[in-house]
Amino acid sequence: MAIAYPHVAEQNPNMRIERNGDAEPLTPRVERFIREALAGRSLDDPASSETQRPDYACLDGRLIIEIKTLEEDGSSRLDNLMRELQEREDWPIFLGEAPLEAVLKHIKDPEGVRRKVIDRMGRAINTHLKKANKQLRAYKSEHPRPDGVHIAVMVNEDHDLYEPGPVANIIQHQLGRRDDGQSPLSDIDAVFYLSERHATVIDNMLTFPIVCIEAPEIEQAPWKRDVLDDFSARWAAWSGAVAYQSDDPTDVIGHFSKIEKIPEHMPLPDIWRLQYQRNPYMRRLSKAELRNRFDDCMLVNSLSFLNSSPAKPSREATMANRALFTHLTIEMAERSIPVTEFPHSGNRLAKAARRIGYSKAVQRWAKSI
Structure with a gap:
């Protein structure tokens, strides 16, 4: 799903979307949305460790949410990897920076290098997912509920590295993993990924992604999708936006590109x-x-x-x-x-x-x- 804000987007013919300066932090808005639109009750408890509890119980306790924020841009991790890869004999020499896809066309093992890049980028995401699963598991053990839905909401705080497509692939891979037949993230029903650093234009409106990645087990409890769809719809309505639903999310997700930040002063x-x-x-x-x-x-x-x-x-x-x-x-x-x-x-x-x-x-x- 995607939400489009009802104003004409500033976009040039080269499909670039720009904005001046930094955006307002997204995580505080997500927290306010949870409290106001989902009747979220904070589970903050000074007597218990933060690692043992999620953030909010919503919809009379039916929906449990743990928020994870991607606060660091991850560029230093990728820079270290790139320095290692540049030692390869087949690494091409470009004048200035080059997109990864441009480099991969000239090396012998493009898919292997791509996996290394995605793995390095995904380390912060995977760490967040493991912590969220632990917190949701602790809550479920103390508050069992047959009609409960437990989700992680991952928020990108304005980093262009975390494009919706690769992030969705990383999360989907982790939710689908099985170690000795067991999922290491078995207590997460779904993960929502929210980013306002990536957008596209639909009907001349600036459109942001709402990416929902479901755990495979949700097929055994399809009623949970109603709760997930309700989350998306409420986020769109609360944001004063128009919601677009795609029959093929994998196709739509590739249309989102980073919003270019234009600083006030530039060399x-x-x-x-x-x-x-x-x-x-x-x-x-x-x-x-x-x-x-x-x-x-x-x-x-x-x-x-x-x-x-x-x-x-x-x-x-x-x-x-x-x-x-x-x-x-x-x-x-x-x-x-x-x-x-x-x-x-x-x-x-x-x-x-x-x-x-x-x-x-x-x-x-x-x-x-």
Whole structure:
């Protein structure tokens, strides 16, 4: 399910959704929703450890909720893994950052690397699930109820790493695990994942995901789905939003992308990156045309910074070329073109000099470097 807020979303033709600055924390809103829309009663008890109790009993005790918040962005864990992977002989060299999918196209074991990345990203999620299961189990043992539904609500506090699709896959895998025939998360009926860092646009409205991942055992108690559907519907109504239900959640979930945060002040390279992300004007070029742009950029860069340069470009031309170089690195990464596919060539630089209109002397110099 997804909920769409009734205002026109600011979205450019490149399917980017942007916002200025940070968002308001989501977890306090979820807690307020539970108290106001689900008649949630806090189970906070100073006499018992937090690890031995969930957060709320709702709907007259029929629905028990444990909230887990993804407070850290997890980037340091992934950075450590990436440093390890970059030692591989087949790891491609990109100019600047490149999407994981661009890298995987050039290595021998893409699925193995993908699993490592998802495993590293999922460590915080898995830890939260284990703790939530322990808390829900403790409550169930003290308050057995045949019509009870026990869920974990996982809240993403504005981290773009935790995309709905991969997160749903991680949770689904953990809920479906069996160790010696037993589920290590047997006391969780379902997990809701809420994120307002990821969105799409439906009917010109900004639309956020409500991802519900059910435990396999819920097939034996399908009436519990009524409670889960009621949770989703109440969250949408309480949020003042329109709810969209999909017959194929796996299809819809892939349409959500991260919301780009635009800070008030940005260094010049970040401004150049933002300009190209908003207007990827080289997307229409063929690979051969893109290579020509790359050669043009390398020529002007060499003329600007090499001491032997026979014709120094103006400061304005040098700055424009730096912006072009930034745009090229983004486009090459999007197309999965490592820099090794555009090797240095004096002949190509000489052709670039001729194409741009430099003198014969510059053309000869370019061929010689």
